Amino acid sequence: MASNKKYWKSVEELDTNSIVETLQQSEFVEEIPVGDFLGDKETLEDSSTTRRDFLKYVGFSTAAASLAACEGPVIKSIPYVVQPEQIRPGVADYYATTIANGYDFASVLVKTREGRPIKIEPNKMAGSNGGTSARVQASVLSLYDNMRLKSAKVNGAITTWSKFDADVTKKLTELNGAGKEVVLLTQTFASPSTTRLIAEFKAKYGNVRHVVYDSISESAALDAFQEKYGERGLAAYNLEDADVIVSVGADFLGDWQGGGHEGAYAKGRVPKKGKMSRHVQFESNMSLSGANADLRVPLTPSQQKVALAKLYGYVTGGSVGGKLPANIEAAVKKTAAELKKAGSRAVVLTGIQDKGAQAVCLVINEALASKAFNTATPVKLRQGSDAAMNQLVADVKSGKIGAVIMAGVNPVYTLANGEAFGDALKKVDLTVSFTEREDETSAYVSYLGAAPHYLESWGDVEFKKGHYSLTQPTIKPLFDTRQFQDSLLKWMGSTESYYTYIKSTWSTGFLSGSSWNKALHDGVLVTPVVAVDAQEGDVVSSEEAPVSNIGSAVAKLAKATSKGMELTLYAKTGMGDGQMANNPWLQEFPDPLTRATWDNYITMSQADADRLGLSLEQSTFFTEARHDANGGLNGTYANITVNGVTLKVPVMIQPGQAVGSIGMAFGYGRKAGLKTEMQTGVSAYKLYANANTIQNVTIEATEGKHEFACLQLHNTLMGRGDIIKDTTLEVFNTKDARIWNPKPMVSKDHVMIPVDSPDADLWTSFDRSIGHHFNLSIDLNSCTGCGACVVACHAENNVPVVGKTEVRRSRDMHWLRIDRYYSSQDSFIGDVEKKDNITGLGSSLVEFAELENPAENPQVVFQPVMCQHCNHASCETVCPVAATSHGRQGQNQMAYNRCVGTRYCANNCAYKVRRFNWFLYNDNDEFDFNMNNDLGKMVLNPDVVVRSRGVMEKCSMCIQMTQKTILDAKRDGRAIKDGEFQTACSNACETGAMTFGDINDHDSDVYKLKNDERAYHLLEHIGTEPNVVYHTKVRNSNEA
Amino acid sequence: MGSHYEAPIRKPLVTGNKSYHDVSVDVARPVEGRANKQWWIVFSISLAAFLWGIGCIIYTISTGIGTWGLNKTVGWAWDITNFVWWVGIGHAGTLISAVLLLFRQKWRMGINRSAEAMTIFAVMQAGLFPLVHMGRPWLGYWVFPIPNQFGSLWVNFNSPLLWDVFAISTYLSVSLVFWWTGLLPDFAMLRDRAVKPFQKKIYALVSFGWSGRAKDWQRFEEVSLVLAGLATPLVLSVHTIVSFDFATSIIPGWHTTIFPPYFVAGAVFSGFAMVNTLLIIMRKVCNFEDYITMQHIELMNLVIMLTGSIVGVAYITELFMAWYSGVEYEQYAFLNRATGPYAWAYWSMMICNVFSPQFMWIKKLRRSIMFSFIISIVVNIGMWFERFVIIVTSLHRDYLPSSWTMFSPTFVDIGIFIGTIGFFFVLFLLYARTFPVIAQAEIKSILKSSGDKYKKTSESHE
Known part of the structure; x- marks a missing residue:
């Protein structure tokens, strides 16, 4: 279709010899008088452009050109095309939501600015668990963690959710057909909707087992409570109602049984009308609770058991055998007298991970008729069962299980024999894990579901019976993530979203006429305790014999002895169970007691350290020992062995640590899915055999010097009474x-x-009486x-x-x-x-x-x-x-x-x-x-x-x-x-x-x-x- | 100036049968001659140290003060230690040139030129530290009360640091003017002797057209006296104000009313020690033994002994006041100084500053060149430790034990200090090759009364 037509604008253009062509050839119509300009000296001198001016122009144009070449940083910002109605730039919006990551449970307010959550604040409308711990406060930063899992993955390759769903559903159906068991291994959700959802999932796929697993187990207490009161939960304590608080190894100001006791405790600790509560703590590690106690008795874990037995004896009037050092014996006796005197205004707590001990504690509180002790509204924040988990590990290893679907758990990291479990998982037909990052377990799992942060999720929580709380998203998911619950709904063939599912659970369950919008606005709902009570997780009978006879349990406790050193594993205030280990705020958060950051270690008494050669000398001008020249604290290393597992751990001298015992914190030593800077410490889970926080341990000194990062290097007050009155x-x-x-x-x-x-x-x-001060x-x-x-x-x-x-x-x-x-x-x-x-x-x-x-x-x-x-x-x-x-x-x-x-x-x-x-x-x-x-x-x-x-x-x-x-x-x-x-x-x-x-x-x-x-x-x-x-x-x- | 007659029992201040011409020739020799090998070696070492220091300063300014060893508790350490040390060293120059002038101490004439040069070079080093120790030195001009467009922002006249700015800048300018005024006739002498046109032009420029008329000399004498009167209070004020940085604070060990006189005495002490260090070398290298005589060194040693004793009394008074005050924080601060983790610094200071100058009571020792030199170095080390002790041991354990920590310098702290020493010597060595290092005009004025040639002549006439 090409055309040879020629277009012309004038007749002259047609004519080949015309002026038009000449003009087209020359750029300048008039000749430039270069010769005149440069050749004639006289004209040059007459020219208005002098040599100086010329240099000025050159200088200016060079400077201008080089300046133009310097580009300022370009910051791209995109304004709203359509301004959202609810967001006013510069004005913060607050949303009530709930954190429930299996370890931390709290009803919180989220401050958002321009659509971004930036701060977690306590929800003061919440009746229980409305407080924010250091970890809950820091949890907002975990939302903006660029090490998060950003999309679903199959065998390490990024995939789409539709493909992911298709694969999983196909395999589930196959397994259902083959009659193989499907296991849901989840964190404690304490969620009425999730419990209902899992029940429906079971109905759909038949052979489904639900195992609830807590990284740091409260199974002993749950078992004891379940046995005594027929319901899986934990006794609720309101320490405000206690005038005498006796704790045997329970760090109730820390994370004992889900935490959340400090508010009520503190109310009783302020002297009012000449009265305040009295707090006696029997413990091995120096805990926050022990640090706040009026009387703190350091004793080894086995002595704790004896002390608890004796306390039982004194309170109930029986006589209990067992040997304790004279000073501890006297302290126990006096404490028992105080308990009896305070009667119903007294309470006993224990953190001993032993069903018998927990049962004895329940009995003591009943015997005291303690007002601070409540079994009608049990706490739901820990649901895990050691027996169920042990059973699962055994079944996975024996190849009985067809599918393991995990949510919010990281068993390869948190199980003592995690790697063995991981290897066994590889043999399972279908392994799915919903996780926020590629953690230790992810390496052993074929299907990785990218889970959203709680600030991007829907959910509900029952903190304790009748105390409900809602989780709502405060931001659109940053990555291609989807909740475990939404996935279950998908796999069940439902088109419903988890949001509508929760709504229906609430309106049919316990909302009973009150407004959903109000509940969502407040974040919390408290109902009379008549509501549905679904069991979370499947019932597995404990391997231990039931505590039928409290007397024999007491006798067993009283006989507790130990050979050598005892280790008590604990959770640090900053790190908890370690799921937020990639959070720099928490890594840099100083431990309240040791004030060390970025580390875990074993805590040891000075006496034991001296005995074992683990203590460093004071530094002098010539030698750097305990402190470097810049003040940095050093520690020795010890090899500690528990059940054949040996770890090399730095030693921190901890005043108040019971002689004969050491402590070590969970939550450290993680590597997978963490920035290099955050890969700190040593994993204490390796020593967490049988989910027991108390272990017999052998310690020997080893070479090397550990560098601690402590915020406080001088530990005493030097008698300066005007600093602390x-x-x-x-x-x-x-x-x-x-x-x-x-x-x-x-x-x-x-x-x-x-x-x-x-x-x-x-x-x-100045006059300071005007305005605010x-x-x-x-x-x-x-x-x-x-x-x-x-x-x-x-x-x-x-x-x-x-x-x-x-x-x-x-x-x-x-x-x-x-x-x-x-x-x-x-x-x-x-x-x-x-x-x-x-x-x-x-x-x-x-x-x-x-x-x-x-x-x-x-x-x-x-x-x-x-x-x-x-x-x-x-x-x-x-x-x-x-x-x-x-x-x-x-x-x-x-x-x-x-x-x-x-x-x-x-x-x-x-x-x-x-x-x-x-x-x-x-x-x-x-x-x-x-x-x-x-x-x-x-x-x-x-x-x-x-x-x-x-x-x-x-x-x-x-x-x-x-x-x-x-x-x-x-x-x-x-x-x-x-x-x-x-x-x-x-x-x-x-x-x-x-x-x-x-x-x-x-x-x-x-x-x-x-x-x-x-x-x-x-x-x-x-x-x-x-x-x-x-x-x-x-x-x-x-x-x- | 003074009478032409001096008692015969006074020791001559110029030896070696010098005539006026001899003086001119001797003083001009280092300028007119060529540098020897030693000069080049020392100069190269100093220059290397200086460049290393510049490197460390660039690193600090580009990366942050974090490259130093400071921390949340110890916010000043080597920086301000070096600052006070250098300012202190500078004191001898003014004392010699101004106070001794007013007191008509003629022995100052042999040493005042170099002492003043040392002052100026030391104050330049000192001035570096307040600048580089700032977190944002590029905004350092904000400490000057200059009109600005930041609103009604003005400096804080309550702050001792601001007083420092005024004190140091006044001190530097007055010292410089005083020094240069004294240099005019000597530069003119060099100008008149110069044969190379370039040299002649330069010396003509810097001698400001000195013609040697009687009117020139009359004005010269008047100006010298006026400047001496102006500079004398500065001897007291500068280090008093530097001591206010500490004395007006609330930190135990800093908050002390004794600081002004104690700091001034310490400054003179360290200044004389540095003059001794420099001149003992210089008299040897430049063959000035006839002008900087044993008598000069002995007199300076006596000043060192006196001021060292004053400093010693001040140290003991501090300890006494800590005990007598009954203030527990004050008591602990001094107990910690003497027995705490930095006791080694405290006792180094005590030995260097209080103990070592006492040897000067022995005539034989104070007339020994080698011993004087060693003591002068020891005193300078001791005075550095004094400032380190005051600054670091007071800060590292103050009120709240929770914040107690330690300080340890990094290579950058050390590098900048070494750099200023290098810079100082670079300046001094250049000065020694280009300036008349002895105030020859003044020496000539006393040659007939204090020169040994004339003293002998007058003795023989009696």
């Missing part, structure tokens, strides 16, 4: 506050005046040291993670830390007395050196310390550029962009709360944590600036939160109610130890607390007048 209930009740909470005095004209008197003031004071009150009595505030602060304020080597160099960036002190004498009061009685140089040399070492079984105290926001701040006067100055509302403010980084303020801070940006902590491959990738940066709070290298930073008293509250109230034209002002830490504090508010509001709680007679300021004698108030710690030394 500490008194006994007796003194508190009988003596004047001036005795136990003396106000420091200074001399003016030879007259003693209080240090906060205006006469003692060098400064011109913020104070934060911290009660040392109710602070359990749980560290939820530490992570909450981390999340709210975009605090960087710096990694193990930097922490070891004392460069952690935490704005809020919880100092932990051990007493050097039996009590802190003893320390102060010892220091006060020092006379002369010789005595001070010796006794101060002694005060540096903690006692064998020390008293412990936790003290959260953040910027004290001094009204007379020593940092403010020394900054040459006035980068830190005082706010109108009492805060000490830090203008990051004004800071030149002299660090003078940090040096001159008596509280050492200022943190310097030694390096660039974001977008820096040296610090490859969440702030080094775009996904991880999603968690950043847009209201708080990310600090640059070279500037000082510190607690701002969450000024972004207080300003929001003020502006909201202003917009609404109303006064601010007490309790509306919060900081991240006070909001996260479940025990109510931290109270924040405006002291210019004289009706506020914080005003009352500030003027309480227990109130004092940290290092008050310096005269800094902080806006953070502490409350004297009162210990209940009254022996009933």
Whole structure:
């Protein structure tokens, strides 16, 4: 179709010799007078373009060209094409949801900004499990983990869900036909809908077994409870109703039986009308609970059993044999007397993983008719059965099982013989695992279902009987993930989504007329206990004989002895069972007791360490032993052997560890699906034979020196009684506050005046009575040291993670830390007395050196310390550029962009709360944590600036939160109610130890607390007048 | 200046039968001659150290202060130690040139030029540290009260660091002007002797057209006296203000009213030690034994002994006050200094600063060149430790035991310090080859009263 037609615009163009052609040939119509221009010197001199001008033009054009070549960083941002109605940029939305990952269960509020969840907050409407632990607070970061499994996989290759479903359904049908058993191996969901769903799945596929598996088992307690009360659950304890709390090896302030006891416990620990609860702890490892106890008796795990038996004997009036050292025997006897005296206002808890012991504990509480003990609404947070799991392992190995479908479990990591189980799994026809990352188990499984994070999921939870809670997604799934439950529905051929399934479970079950929308809004629903009670998991009879006769169980306990050392495995406050091991906030979270980060280790008493040659000498100028020259703590290594399994583990000297026992934390030593930086520690699950946390162990020293990264290198208070004010209930009740909470005095004209008197003031004071004046009150009595505030602060304020080597160099960036002190004498009061009685140089040399070492079984105290926001701040006067100055509302403010980084303020801070940006902590491959990738940066709070290298930073008293509250109230034209002002830490504090508010509001709680007679300021004698108030710690030394 | 008569029992300050011309020739010799091998060796080593220091500074500024050994508890260590050490060293120059001028101590004339040069070079080293220790040194100009467009942002006049800025910059400028004023007649001498046109042009420039008229000399004397009057308070004020960095803080071991006099005495002490170190070498290398005589060294040793004793009294007073105050934090701070993990630094300081200068009571020792040299080095080491002890041992264990930790330097800390020593010697060595290192005009003014040639003549006339 080509055409040879020629188009022309004018007649001239047609004519080949016309001017048009000539013009087309030459670019310039007129000749350029180059010759005139350059050839003639005269014209050149006449030219207006001089040589200088020419150079200017060349210079300019070169500069312009090179500048144009420099391209600024291009940041692509896509605006909303259609603005979502519910999202207002800059305004946070809150959604109620529930975390239920099999280990942590909590009803929470999720703060979302521009559609991104950025912060977890406690759901204060929840009746139970409304608190957020450090792990729950940190869980939001796990959402933005770029090591997550991003799509379904078959034998390691990425696949589509439709293919995945087709394969699995086909195999399930085949297996159904072949009559082979299908096993659902799941975490504890405690979910009414999932229980119903699994029942329907069983109905559909016939030969289905449901095994519930908890990585850290509470099976003994569940079995004992089930046997006694016919229902699989755990007794509910409300420690607020107990005046005497006796715990035998139960770390109930930690994760014992699902946790969640600290709120109620703390309420009873604050002296009211001269009364507070008394807490006696018998334990081997130094736990959070033991650290908070009024009386802590260290004893080995086998002695715990005897002690529990004897306690039973004394309480019920029988006599129980068994041998205990005289001092422990006396303590048990006294404690029993206290229990009996308190009667129904007493409670006994035990964490011994033994069905007999758990049964005895139940009986003791019944005998006491304890009001704090409730069996009508059992706790559902642990459902796993050791017997069922053992059966499953045996069946898988013997090849009886046709399919194993796992959800929320990682048995290859958490089983003592995990690899053997994994190898056996390979022989199973169909293996499916729903997991958030390619974990240890994934390597042995053919079908990997990418599971969503809980913030992307639907779900429901029954914390305890009648206490329901809902999980709703707060963001569209980031990756191509699908829930286990949705998958089950698919495989059952249902077109329903899990969301509608939950809705129907609720409306037919226990919603009973109340609104679904309201339940979803509140996140929680409490019903009278009549609701459906489906059994989660299949019943498997325990291998152990039922505890028919409590007497024989007691006798068995009383006979407990051990040969050699005993190991108690425990879960760390930060790491729990280890499923969030890739979360840098949790890795850098210091253990409340050892204050070590990025590590696990065995905890050992000084006496045992000396005996076994595992103790390092003090460092000198010439030798680096216990500490490096930069202060970093070192430890020896030990080979520990349990049932033929040997691990090389670093040794941490733990004051209060019972002689003859060691402890080791679960949750470490993971490798699969973790960044290199997060692959810390050694897996204690390898020693978790028979799911028993207590094991006999042999220990021998081995070569090598371990480098710990501890936030706190000095453990004692050195008798400095004005840092922690500490008194006994007796003194508190009988003596004047001036005795136990003396106000420091200074001399003016030879007259003693209080240090906060205006006469003692060098400064011109301002009128602070106008507007708001913020104070934060911290009660040392109710602070359990749980560290939820530490992570909450981390999340709210975009605090960087710096990694193990930097922490070891004392460069952690935490704005809020919880100092932990051990007493050097039996009590802190003893320390102060010892220091006060020092006379002369010789005595001070010796006794101060002694005060540096903690006692064998020390008293412990936790003290959260953040910027004290001094009204007379020593940092403010020394900054040459006035980068830190005082706010109108009492805060000490830090203008990051004004800071030149002299660090003078940090040096001159008596509280050492200022943190310097030694390096660039974001977008820096040296610090490859969440702030080094775009996904991880999603968690950043847009209201708080990310600090640059070279500037000082510190607690701002969450000024972004207080300003929001003020502006909201202003917009609404109303006064601010007490309790509306919060900081991240006070909001996260479940025990109510931290109270924040405006002291210019004289009706506020914080005003009352500030003027309480227990109130004092940290290092008050310096005269800094902080806006953070502490409350004297009162210990209940009254022996009933 | 002074009378032309001096008591015969006074030791001559210029030996070797020098005439006016001899003085000119001697002073001009290092400038006009060629550098010898030793000079090149020392210069190369210094230059290498200087370049290494520059490398460490570049690394620090590009990567962050984290390359140093500092931590959350110890926010200053080698940086400010070096700063105070160098500022302290600088003190001798002003003391010699200004205070001794006012007191008409003629022995200063042999040494003041180099002492002042040392001051200026030391203050330059000192000034480096406040700049590089900043987290964001590129914003360092914010410490100056300059008009700006950041709003009504102004510096914080309460901050001792700001006072430092003023103190050090005043000190540097006054010292520089004073030094240069003294140099004018000497540069003019070099100009007049110079044969190469380039040299002549340069020396003509730097001598600011000195013509040697009577009016020049009259103005020279007046200006010298006025500047001496201005500089004298600076001897006291600069280190007083540096000590305020610590004294006005609230940290036990820093918060001490004794610091101003204690720091000034320590500064003079270390300054004289450094002058001794430099001049003992210089008199040998440049053949200045006739101008920097044993008498000069002995007098400087006496100043070292006196100020060393003052410093010793200050140390003991601190300990006494800690005990007498009854403040437990203060008591612990000093107990920790003397017996804690940094006791080795404390006792190094005590031995170097308090014990070693006491040997100067013995005449034989203080007139020994070798011994004087060794003591001068020991004192400089001791004074470095003094600042390290004050800064690090006070910070590493302050109020809350939870924050107690230790400090250990990295190679960068050490590298920058070595770099400043290198820089200092590079400057000093260049100075020694291009400047009249002895104030020859002033020496000439006392030649007839204190020169041994004339002293002998006058004795013979009596």
